[in-house]
Structures are given as structure tokens and as C-alpha cells.
Amino acid sequence: MHCKSAELAVQAGLVHNYGSGTFGFSHLGQKVLDNIESVIRKEMDKIGQEVKMNILQTSEMWKKSGRWKNFEGEEFFNLTNRDDKDLTIAATHEEASVELTRKYIRSYRDLDLTIYQIGRKFRDDHARNGLLRAKEFVMKDAYSFHKHEKGLQRKYQEFLDTYRNIFDKLGLEYSVVAADNSSMGGSQSHEFIAEAEIGSDTYLKCENCEFGTKNLKHETCNQCSSELRKVNGIEIGHCFKLGTRYTNSMDLTFDTKNGDEEQVTMASYGIGVSRVISAIIEQNHDEKGITWNERVSAFEFSVIAARHEDEAQEKAEQVYRELEDKGAEVLLYDGQQSVGEQFRDSDLLGVNRKIVIGNKFLEEGLIDVEDRSGDEREFKAEKLVEEAT
Numbered sequence: 001m002h003c004k005s006a007e008l009a010v011q012a013g014l015v016h017n018y019g020s021g022t023f024g025f026s027h028l029g030q031k032v033l034d035n036i037e038s039v040i041r042k043e044m045d046k047i048g049q050e051v052k053m054n055i056l057q058t059s060e061m062w063k064k065s066g067r068w069k070n071f072e073g074e075e076f077f078n079l080t081n082r083d084d085k086d087l088t089i090a091a092t093h094e095e096a097s098v099e100l101t102r103k104y105i106r107s108y109r110d111l112d113l114t115i116y117q118i119g120r121k122f123r124d125d126h127a128r129n130g131l132l133r134a135k136e137f138v139m140k141d142a143y144s145f146h147k148h149e150k151g152l153q154r155k156y157q158e159f160l161d162t163y164r165n166i167f168d169k170l171g172l173e174y175s176v177v178a179a180d181n182s183s184m185g186g187s188q189s190h191e192f193i194a195e196a197e198i199g200s201d202t203y204l205k206c207e208n209c210e211f212g213t214k215n216l217k218h219e220t221c222n223q224c225s226s227e228l229r230k231v232n233g234i235e236i237g238h239c240f241k242l243g244t245r246y247t248n249s250m251d252l253t254f255d256t257k258n259g260d261e262e263q264v265t266m267a268s269y270g271i272g273v274s275r276v277i278s279a280i281i282e283q284n285h286d287e288k289g290i291t292w293n294e295r296v297s298a299f300e301f302s303v304i305a306a307r308h309e310d311e312a313q314e315k316a317e318q319v320y321r322e323l324e325d326k327g328a329e330v331l332l333y334d335g336q337q338s339v340g341e342q343f344r345d346s347d348l349l350g351v352n353r354k355i356v357i358g359n360k361f362l363e364e365g366l367i368d369v370e371d372r373s374g375d376e377r378e379f380k381a382e383k384l385v386e387e388a389t
Contacts (some may be wrong), residue, residue, distance in 0.1 A: 003198050005281035006130025008225050008290055011351050012352050015279070021127025021135035028349065031298035031329070033138065036170065036276055037118050039295055040140050042350075043166050047158055048114035053096045055120065059086035061095035064250045075123045089122040094268055095244070097143035098250045105145060105264060107255040109258045116142035118273060129198055131278045132234060138274040144246075146265045146371055147254065149218075155243050156188075159269045163192055164210075170276065171293030173283060174236065175205050175212025192237035195284035201235055204228035217318065234279045239347045287350030291372055302331040302346040306358030307340045315381065316357050319367075355384070 009015045014029035025033055041050070062068035068086075077089040089245070097115060104110060121139045131137065142159070160176065167174050172194050179191040193201050193212060203214045208226035211388055218228055247253070247264040256262055284291045289355040294300065301323055305316035313335070320332040331351060333342045339358075346354050353369055360366040360378070367384050370376045 003129040005278035048116045111147045114144040140271040142269040177212040188241040193233035194279040199232040199234040216376045290350030292350035299331040302351040
């Protein structure tokens with residue numbers, strides 16, 4: 001099946017494919033990535049502390065948890081260093097999070113504790129469909145540690161609500177689907193899946209609410225009894241209730257009020273940040289190009305001088321400077337392209353609003369502002385920046 005998001009990401013110059021599932025981001029792509037990370041970070045800072053864990057990991061942690069043998073030679077990139085020690089390039093950080101928090105968790109007073117990071121992950125997966133299935137990708141992963149199951153359940157629900165806030169702000173349509181924990185272990189998990197034809201997950205989606213299920217025998221929604229529709233989707237987030245799966249095998253304990261020693265209980269939570277770019281494009285594009293959510297778009301405005309007269313060119317540069325001074329992200333075309341090419345390029349990139357300085361400005365002192373949807377408004381030149389922002 002044709003992957004529109006992969007095609008548009010390359011056409012718009014967001015990414016460069018170095019080959020076999022490895023991508024670099026252009027300045028434009030990095031701005032989009034930064035905007036998505038900013039939305040995630042603002043929500044995550046409300047419920048956790050940001051950290052940075054190691055990418056190159058020794059095998060000892062993984063042997064403690066019992067997962068080294070499970071993953072060796074499969075999706076993990078493993079290697080042996082000059083000291084003949086086994087290493088892996090991080091695909092996930094459950095083990096590393098346990099080791100990091102070990103020195104901070106001594107007694108019940110140190111719990112609950114939640115940490116998160118945003119960074120690169122590596123998996124030797126079968127590369128396909130651009131950023132949707134890559135060997136190197138950007139991920140937000142978080143880990144919470146608790147005294148008991150009640151605390152774990154509260155935080156787990158808090159994460160489900162936080163993920164809803166994040167994906168709502170990013171303008172994604174999604175379902176929350178009960179899922180299998182598989183090799184992660186633990187007792188419960190939920191996937192956030194964005195509907196898209198190119199998606200590799202098949203599920204039943206409620207037409208009336210966010211409910212979804214991978215049990216294809218369901219006929220109606222468990223929450224509102226509405227009809228379910230069979231669709232494909234992209235996994236954009238996953239929450240895992242892990243219990244003591246890792247803390248038991250890696251011996252992470254805390255002292256209770258009574259002086260007893262008990263196992264810490266934990267959960268992990270992930271968002272595929274670079275994959276979210278593809279999910280947004282799959283759900284938000286037209287025949288002209290990408291139609292970003294305003295929080296995601298690299299540029300809020302593009303400024304196009306549609307006439308070559310000095311007056312029009314000078315006004316374009318003035319508008320550009322004034323918008324930048326107000327903190328807006330603005331793209332100013334340098335005149336190397338034709339006006340038609342500038343229009344097409346702005347639409348392809350998904351710029352939210354085009355400011356067009358052309359005939360109306362020279363004749364009547366009016367400037368057109370066109371939304372990405374095609375809606376147009378006119379502003380007096382001297383009030384443009386004040387009223388358009």
C-alpha cells in the first residue's frame with residue numbers, strides 16, 4: 001500500500017533517508033519534531049521529572065531482568081566491545097530506569113516517583129513506510145514506581161488522561177485499545193492507535209467515542225453501545241502496568257513504615273514521537289500537501305511578495321520582521337521561485353497562513369491572509385500584524 005506520509009515527508013524536505021530505516025531531520029523537520037516534543041514535555045512535566053538515560057548499555061542489567069536471552073539476536077542491536085563485554089544499543093529502558101532510581105528509592109517516603117525522557121531508540125526492525133517502521137527513531141518513554149497497587153493504578157490512569165491531552169493537542173484522532181503486554185511482562189496495557197489505512201494494527205473502532213478493541217468478534221462498543229468499524233491504525237502510544245516484573249528480578253525494594261522490606265511496583269509508558277509525525281500527516285493532508293495542526297507546523301505564517309515592485313518587497317520584509325519580533329514562526333520567500341511556486345511550496349509544507357502582498361496592497365493598501373484551508377481575509381497594511389496575530 002502506498003504510504004502518503006513517507007512521500008510527503010520527503011517532498012516537504014522534513015527528513016532525509018540515509019537508507020534502511022535510518023533518517024535524519026532537516027531544519028524544517030527538526031522544528032516539527034521540536035513542536036511535538038514541546039507539547040509532550042509540557043504535559044509530562046506536570047506528572048514526572050525529565051531525565052536522560054544511557055543509550056549504550058551493558059548486558060548485566062538485562063541479565064538481571066532475564067530479558068537478555070529473550071532479545072539476543074532478535075530486534076536488538078548487540079555488540080561486543082574491545083574488553084569482550086556484551087553491549088546493546090538501547091531499544092527500551094525498563095532495566096535502566098530501575099538502576100537509575102535505585103539510589104533514590106530507600107523507603108516509602110521516596111515513593112511515588114515518575115521519570116521520563118525523550119530521545120533516540122534503536123531496533124533492528126524490518127524497515128518500511130518511512131518513519132512508521134524505522135531502525136532508529138525518537139521516543140518518549142516514562143517509568144513510574146510505587147509502594148502499592150493503588151498508587152500504581154492512580155498513576156496509570158493519570159498517564160492515560162495525559163496521553164489523551166497530548167494527542168488531542170496534536171490534533172490526532174485515536175482509539176484507546178486494551179492490549180497484550182507480550183514480552184514486556186506485567187498485567188495490563190493500553191495502546192493509543194491513530195486510524196490510518198497504512199497502519200499495521202487492525203482493530204474495531206467505535207464511531208461515537210474513543211473505545212477500540214482488537215477482539216474482532218465484538219459488534220458494539222463496551223462504553224456506549226455504538227457500532228464498531230473495522231479499521232487499520234498506527235500505534236502512537238502504549239502504557240504498560242508492569243507490577244513487580246522488573247523490580248523483583250532486579251531486586252528493587254523499599255522499607256515500609258513498619259521497617260519491613262517490600263518490592264517496588266512499576267509501570268512504563270511510551271510515545272513514538274517520530275512516528276507521530278507520520279500519523280499526523282496520514283490524517284492531515286490533501287492534494288496540495290500537509291495540513292498541520294497549528295501546534296505542530298514549523299511555520300505559522302509564510303510571507304509572499306506577489307509583485308516585484310520595491311514597495312511590495314520592502315513591505316514583505318517589514319511584515320516578516322514584525323511577526324518575528326512578536327514571537328511568530330515565519331517563512332519569508334526570497335523571490336528565487338515564481339509566485340505560483342511559492343504558493344505551492346507553502347501549501348506543501350503545511351504553513352498555517354499565507355500573507356500575500358500583491359496588487360491589493362499596491363492599489364488599496366490591503367493585504368490578503370489565506371488560511372491553509374483556503375479561507376481568505378483582508379487586512380489594512382498598517383494593522384496586519386496587530387490583527388492577524
